[in-house]
Amino acid sequence: MRWLILTGLVLSAGCDGKDETSDDTSSTPVDTETDTDTDTDTDTDTDTDTDTDTDTDTDTDTDTSTDTGQTLPDPEGDPATVALNGVCDLDVKVGAFVVELQASYTTVYGSLSNGVVPVTVLEPGSTEGDCVLMQKENPFCDPPCAAGETCNFEEECIPYPETQDLGTVTIAGLEVDVWLDPVSPGYSYFSTSLPHPGFAPDQLIELNTYGVAPATLHGVGFTPIVLGESEWVVTDGEPMTVTWETVSDTAARAEVALELNIDQHGISPKTVWCTFEDDGSGDVPADLIAELVSSGVTGFPSGKLSRRTGDKLDVDLGCMDFLVTSPRSVNIDVTGYTPCNRDEDCPKGETCNLALQVCE
Numbered sequence: 062m063r064w065l066i067l068t069g070l071v072l073s074a075g076c077d078g079k080d081e082t083s084d085d086t087s088s089t090p091v092d093t094e095t096d097t098d099t100d101t102d103t104d105t106d107t108d109t110d111t112d113t114d115t116d117t118d119t120d121t122d123t124d125t126s127t128d129t130g131q132t133l134p135d136p137e138g139d140p141a142t143v144a145l146n147g148v149c150d151l152d153v154k155v156g157a158f159v160v161e162l163q164a165s166y167t168t169v170y171g172s173l174s175n176g177v178v179p180v181t182v183l184e185p186g187s188t189e190g191d192c193v194l195m196q197k198e199n200p201f202c203d204p205p206c207a208a209g210e211t212c213n214f215e216e217e218c219i220p221y222p223e224t225q226d227l228g229t230v231t232i233a234g235l236e237v238d239v240w241l242d243p244v245s246p247g248y249s250y251f252s253t254s255l256p257h258p259g260f261a262p263d264q265l266i267e268l269n270t271y272g273v274a275p276a277t278l279h280g281v282g283f284t285p286i287v288l289g290e291s292e293w294v295v296t297d298g299e300p301m302t303v304t305w306e307t308v309s310d311t312a313a314r315a316e317v318a319l320e321l322n323i324d325q326h327g328i329s330p331k332t333v334w335c336t337f338e339d340d341g342s343g344d345v346p347a348d349l350i351a352e353l354v355s356s357g358v359t360g361f362p363s364g365k366l367s368r369r370t371g372d373k374l375d376v377d378l379g380c381m382d383f384l385v386t387s388p389r390s391v392n393i394d395v396t397g398y399t400p401c402n403r404d405e406d407c408p409k410g411e412t413c414n415l416a417l418q419v420c421e
Contacts, residue, residue: 318334
């Protein structure tokens with residue numbers, strides 16, 4: 062099984078020379094074949110999936126089936142007007158559920174924890190137009206934290222947040238109704254057996270969770286995004302324009318989100334995040350590009366453009382959001398820099414700095 066992310070989406074580093082989401086999944090490898098066996102998928106993170114299929118003997122399929130012989134009530138509301146409250150701020154985000162429509166498969170995954178994992182919090186910096194530079198900080202504790210603990214930004218060791226039991230999570234409004242039971246150990250949720258595409262344009266989609274954080278959240282289906290370029294060129298001090306095909310969806314509730322990371326091995330790397338209206342084009346300002354390049358270029362750059370809807374809710378443990386998204390990865394060319402895994406990848410006269418994966 063292959064697992065995808067977001068959540069934000071955003072924190073995986075492309076150190077292996079692959080695009081972040083190339084059928085996106087950098088983040089979420091997903092099995093496009095329908096499971097008829099039972100496997101022991103153990104997932105403690107919404108971005109990774111450990112699949113141990115034992116087809117000939119002790120199968121225990123925890124990849125949730127969508128064929129239960131039951132039906133869910135249709136979501137109530139108008140997709141053109143239903144409240145969509147956006148996505149959680151990272152410093153309060155404790156959980157997310159995602160319906161992800163890739164080019165060749167659709168998957169659902171999610172979880173909720175009893176706290177924020179400090180290292181997942183990116184700090185917003187320079188902002189201009191529709192874009193912001195987000196910077197990763199690395200908490201440090203001395204002495205190091207013990208097993209089962211993590212370091213916070215106050216240099217204190219705290220219990221590592223644990224995923225929570227939300228009961229059987231349901232999603233209505235997709236091409237098939239979905240029931241998600243938690244996967245042990247921990248309480249992560251996913252399904253890789255949806256038909257593709259998993260949702261239709263203008264369809265109201267409803268997520269319901271139970272257990273420690275009962276919640277109802279909504280999304281709206283849309284036409285999958287089609288990129289205008291297969292490669293973005295990043296040039297120091299110059300703006301970067303990206304394009305995509307416009308659509309005529311009636312509800313027209315989606316926005317378009319951009320992520321750009323050109324410093325895969327930096328100590329405190331910066332990433333550009335932009336949120337554009339779904340009108341076919343968006344600009345990353347020259348000043349933000351200049352700051353991004355000056356803060357470091359290492360490894361294989363990654364870029365992603367997603368059409369999405371987002372809804373969020375404050376629960377007792379923090380903020381949980383629900384994304385319906387269609388991400389596509391983009392090749393990145395940073396002018397004057399060549400990523401590498403060996404000397405042969407470099408221009409004549411340069412060698413590969415293997416630690417930084419860049420020709421020098």
